[in-house]
Amino acid sequence: MIEFQGVGYGYGGRRLFSGLSMSLAPGSFHFLTGPSGAGKTTLLKLCYAELRAPEGRVTLWGQDARAMDRDAVAMARRRIGVVHQETQFLDHLPVAENILLPLTVAGRLAEGHGNLRELLAWVGLASQAGQLPPELSGGERQRAALARAVITSPEVILADEPTGNLDWEMSQRLLTLLVELNRMGKAVLIATHDLNLIRAAKQQVGARILRLRDGRLQAAGADL
Amino acid sequence: MRPLPAPLAAALAALAGVPALLARQAPRVLGFLRGDPLADRAVPPSGFTASLTLFTAGAMGFLAVFALALSLATDRLAARWGEELAQTATLRLPALDGDQATQTGTALRILQQTPGVAEARALTPDENRALLEPWLGPDIPVESLPVPQLVAVTLTDDGTFDAAGLTARLEAELPGAVLDDHTRWREPLVQAAGRLRTMGMVAMLLIAGSTATMITLAAQAALAANAQVIRVLRLIGARDIYIARAFVRRFTLRAAWGAAAGTLAGLLAVMLLPTSETAGGFLTGLGFQGWGWLLPLLIPPFAALTAYVSTRSAALRTLRAQP
Numbered sequence: 001m002i003e004f005q006g007v008g009y010g011y012g013g014r015r016l017f018s019g020l021s022m023s024l025a026p027g028s029f030h031f032l033t034g035p036s037g038a039g040k041t042t043l044l045k046l047c048y049a050e051l052r053a054p055e056g057r058v059t060l061w062g063q064d065a066r067a068m069d070r071d072a073v074a075m076a077r078r079r080i081g082v083v084h085q086e087t088q089f090l091d092h093l094p095v096a097e098n099i100l101l102p103l104t105v106a107g108r109l110a111e112g113h114g115n116l117r118e119l120l121a122w123v124g125l126a127s128q129a130g131q132l133p134p135e136l137s138g139g140e141r142q143r144a145a146l147a148r149a150v151i152t153s154p155e156v157i158l159a160d161e162p163t164g165n166l167d168w169e170m171s172q173r174l175l176t177l178l179v180e181l182n183r184m185g186k187a188v189l190i191a192t193h194d195l196n197l198i199r200a201a202k203q204q205v206g207a208r209i210l211r212l213r214d215g216r217l218q219a220a221g222a223d224l
Numbered sequence: 225m226r227p228l229p230a231p232l233a234a235a236l237a238a239l240a241g242v243p244a245l246l247a248r249q250a251p252r253v254l255g256f257l258r259g260d261p262l263a264d265r266a267v268p269p270s271g272f273t274a275s276l277t278l279f280t281a282g283a284m285g286f287l288a289v290f291a292l293a294l295s296l297a298t299d300r301l302a303a304r305w306g307e308e309l310a311q312t313a314t315l316r317l318p319a320l321d322g323d324q325a326t327q328t329g330t331a332l333r334i335l336q337q338t339p340g341v342a343e344a345r346a347l348t349p350d351e352n353r354a355l356l357e358p359w360l361g362p363d364i365p366v367e368s369l370p371v372p373q374l375v376a377v378t379l380t381d382d383g384t385f386d387a388a389g390l391t392a393r394l395e396a397e398l399p400g401a402v403l404d405d406h407t408r409w410r411e412p413l414v415q416a417a418g419r420l421r422t423m424g425m426v427a428m429l430l431i432a433g434s435t436a437t438m439i440t441l442a443a444q445a446a447l448a449a450n451a452q453v454i455r456v457l458r459l460i461g462a463r464d465i466y467i468a469r470a471f472v473r474r475f476t477l478r479a480a481w482g483a484a485a486g487t488l489a490g491l492l493a494v495m496l497l498p499t500s501e502t503a504g505g506f507l508t509g510l511g512f513q514g515w516g517w518l519l520p521l522l523i524p525p526f527a528a529l530t531a532y533v534s535t536r537s538a539a540l541r542t543l544r545a546q547p
Contacts, residue, residue, distance in 0.1 A: 050459070050547045070544065071463050078461035088456045092268040101266065105462035148460070 001026060001061055001079075001156055001187060002047050008055030009042055016042055017215045018055065024156055024187045029179075029205050031198050032191040033220065034212035040191035041085065043212065044158050047189070048080050049073045078106050081149030083159040087141045089133035089148075096120065096129040099148045112151055123147045123177065138165030146174060150181060157181060159190045163197055171197055179204045259473050266457060267450055267470040273442040277475055278482040280438040281527050285486025286493075288431045288523045290510075293494055295424030296519070297510045302417030309410040313377040313387070315344075318400040319370035328373050330398055335377055338393075340385025343378040435479070435527060436534040443475050443535040447542040458546055468539035472532060479531030484524040491520055 001024055008018035016039035024030065024047070032040050045051040046058050049065045058065040060076045068076065081102075089098045096116060097104075103112040120126045123143040128136060136144060142165055149157055157178065163171035175197060182188045182205055192198065201207050211220040315335070317327050328346050335344035347355075352374070353366045379385045387405045394401045447454065457467050494511050512519070 048459070074458070074461050074463045077459065082459060084459075088452065088459070090266060090268075090453055090456055093265065097265070101457070102460040104263070104266070105457060105460060105466055152461075 003059045004046070004053075004056065005059075006056035007046065007053045007058055009039065009046065009051070009053055011042075015215055017212060017217065020056070020217045022210065022217060024189055026155065026187055027182065027185050028187045029182045029201075029207040030187075030189045031201065031207055031209045032189060032212060033193055033195070033198065033209060036193070038212040039215075040212055041160055044082070044160050044189070044191055047156070047158055048077055048082055078102065078152060079155045081152065081154040081157045083142070083145045083149050083157070083162045085161040085164055087133075087145040089141070089144070091133050094130050094132060095125060095136065095144050098133060099144060099151055102148060102152045106152065108152070115151065119147050119151060124173070139167070139170045142166055142170075142174060143177075146177060150186075154186065156187045156189070159188070159192075161192055161194075162190060163192065163194055168196070172200060175201055175204070256469075256473060257477075260469070263466060263470045264473070267453060267467070267474070273446040273449070274474075274478060276442045276445075277439055277478040277531070278485075280435060280442070281479040281482025281531070282486035282489070284431050284435040284438075285483035285523050285527060286490040287486075288428060288483075288527075289487055289490025289494060289520050291424050291427035291431060292519055292523075293510050293512060295421055295428065296512060296516050298417050298420035298424060300513070302414050302421060305413045305417060306410060309406040309413070311379050311381060313379060313385075313403060313405040315375040315377060315394070316402045316404065317373040317375070317398065318402075319372045324373050327398055327401070328375065331375055331394075331401060334390075334393060334397060335375065338385070338390050340380050340382065341377055342380045345376050345378075347374045347376060432526070432530055435483075436530045439475055439479055439531045440534040440538045443471060443538045444542065446471060446475075447539060454543065454546060458543075464540060464543040467543060468536060471539045472535045475535040476528050476532040480524050480528035483527030487520050487523045491517075 003023045005021050006018075007020040009016050020043070022030075032043060034040055042051060046053055046065070047060075049058075049060065049068060052058075052066050060068070061079065063072060063076070065073075089095075090101065093101075099119065100109060100112045100116060103109050116129075117126070120129050123146055125140060125143055125147065128140060128144075133141060133144070142162055146159075146162065149159075159178065162174055162178075166174060171194065178188050178190065179201065190197075190201075198207070198209060209220040211218045315331055317324060317331060332344050332346065335341050349366050352371055353364055355374075356364055356366065356371070385405075387403065387407075391403050394403060454467055497511060
């Protein structure tokens with residue numbers, strides 16, 4: 001679905017990584033770890049074409065991301081659910097409408113109403129559906145972001161430090177949600193440096209762990 | 225009814241195509257006007273830009289009514305001056321050259337034989353007195369003064385009148401007679417009226433340009449104020465046109481309503497101007513006549529079209545700058 005071949009990226013003359021290759025296949029579960037500033041968020045942005053790789057090739061469902069026009073990028077993003085580190089909502093709309101937004105923009109809103117109640121219960125926000133995003137706590141916002149990311153039943157879920165604002169119990173709960181989605185066949189890529197989360201996940205799912213360090217992507221294993 | 229001036233006719237011809245275009249695009253236009261309430265909700269109301277657009281469109285609509293009225297009034301004026309002077313000529317017979325009555329008879333005979341002359345009539349002493357009254361006062365003894373005899377000539381409108389040929393014949397048969405076909409009066413007047421009409425058209429173009437500029441600026445301000453909204457919508461897979469449509473529809477409708485209010489106010493103001501019968505003069509003729517009253521109705525749709533084009537262009541340009 002998403003493939004990187006020899007991808008390199010840098011900002012302002014500083015090279016973040018180069019020669020990076022990886023593939024997100026259906027049903028795969030990846031953790032992406034590494035020190036702060038290693039380029040984890042950049043790598044995720046390359047996955048949903050917010051950034052374009054100047055070196056190498058990123059393909060989204062067989063299309064070269066660099067050659068995709070803006071409509072094609074929009075269509076690809078409808079197949080990807082993203083949970084951002086800093087959750088971004090439309091603050092003037094209630095939580096329920098924010099969660100339904102990906103279906104609204106795709107013209108598939110009718111599909112969502114049946115699932116919404118179930119999804120809100122699943123992420124534990126049934127009683128907060130009518131609240132505005134600024135009225136939610138950090139954890140509630142993370143869960144609302146997850147609900148919005150999965151409402152369209154996307155093929156790929158990308159999460160950037162999804163437990164950054166959560167306590168351990170809430171992190172566990174969010175992990176369980178992602179593992180459940182993975183069992184439904186979704187590819188999951190979580191960028192995190194929460195090693196406890198990774199260890200907990202390994203007990204539940206056959207996750208592959210990638211470490212971004214010194215500009216290279218390495219497979220990590222027993223040392224975690 | 226006089227034909228429309230060429231630029232106005234061209235503008236009207238272009239606008240006349242709009243209904244046919246609207247008919248073809250009716251489903252899309254109706255869909256656009258109806259809007260998508262969900263998409264509209266995604267973009268929050270954009271504060272001061274709404275008032276700015278309404279006010280700008282209103283003010284420009286008001287001014288456009290006056291520019292249009294000026295353009296039409298000068299057109300009427302140019303046509304009137306042109307027609308009145310173009311279809312008449314004056315023959316002046318010198319006062320001290322022999323028997324004026326015989327000369328007048330000869331002149332009238334020549335004129336009656338001249339192709340393109342519909343009527344020739346010697347002015348009576350009373351008419352001469354009336355012409356001289358503003359300079360010499362009332363009760364002038366015109367008969368005792370060496371006043372030239374004037375012959376008013378009315379021309380046919382078939383273009384067969386040959387002023388040079390008539391002048392040559394008069395020189396041969398009535399030396400000293402002077403034919404004035406009013407060309408030297410008519411041309412500067414028609415030229416002046418034409419320039420005023422051009423100014424009216426330029427004023428309308430400037431108004432359209434200013435409206436487009438102001439609405440573009442307002443749209444850009446609204447887009448900048450909603451940068452976070454746009455970013456979120458793009459990230460969840462919204463196409464540019466989906467996001468742009470919400471802005472474009474809002475600004476188009478605001479411009480249409482603002483311009484409609486401004487046009488209505490402008491029409492009321494024009495209706496309240498004193499009429500030429502009560503005050504006389506050129507400026508009091510500033511207004512609409514007959515079909516002219518329908519022309520201002522084109523201002524709101526034109527403002528909406530201007531807003532649609534400028535906002536769509538600004539929105540898509542801004543969106544393309546986003547990742």
